[in-house]
Amino acid sequence: MDMQLQSEPFEFEIVSHTSRAAALEDGDLIDISYAAKEVGIQLPVAISREAWNLCVAMTPATREAGHTQRRRLHDVVSMLLWAMRRSSPGRDLAFEVRCVTTHLRETCIPLRANLSHGDYAQPVMTLVLPEES
Numbered sequence: 001m002d003m004q005l006q007s008e009p010f011e012f013e014i015v016s017h018t019s020r021a022a023a024l025e026d027g028d029l030i031d032i033s034y035a036a037k038e039v040g041i042q043l044p045v046a047i048s049r050e051a052w053n054l055c056v057a058m059t060p061a062t063r064e065a066g067h068t069q070r071r072r073l074h075d076v077v078s079m080l081l082w083a084m085r086r087s088s089p090g091r092d093l094a095f096e097v098r099c100v101t102t103h104l105r106e107t108c109i110p111l112r113a114n115l116s117h118g119d120y121a122q123p124v125m126t127l128v129l130p131e132e133s
Contacts, residue, residue: 048132114128
């Protein structure tokens, strides 16, 4: 068999690549490692802007309910820790947080914790809504 080698170089197209540091700098991710450490999670933890806006950020309804942003964040990382303790090790962990969003009645918000490698191959965790990649 006579095989010919392709003389043209292969071309690869990078679809998307953003470093974790760039996502934190751009505000797409919010570093919540300090709050995670308060409950005993030693990994660097970040939350997506969308998940933050839904579960942590203050709204008129959350203010009316007497909530604080610090308490809401504590609830998120506490539920993450609870879920971590009750699950087997893995890359993805699904859990839920009950919180006030736009109405005074609490809503159950599903979140996903993704364990991956950071920019320098260190283990990091990112909290996102299920529909986020």
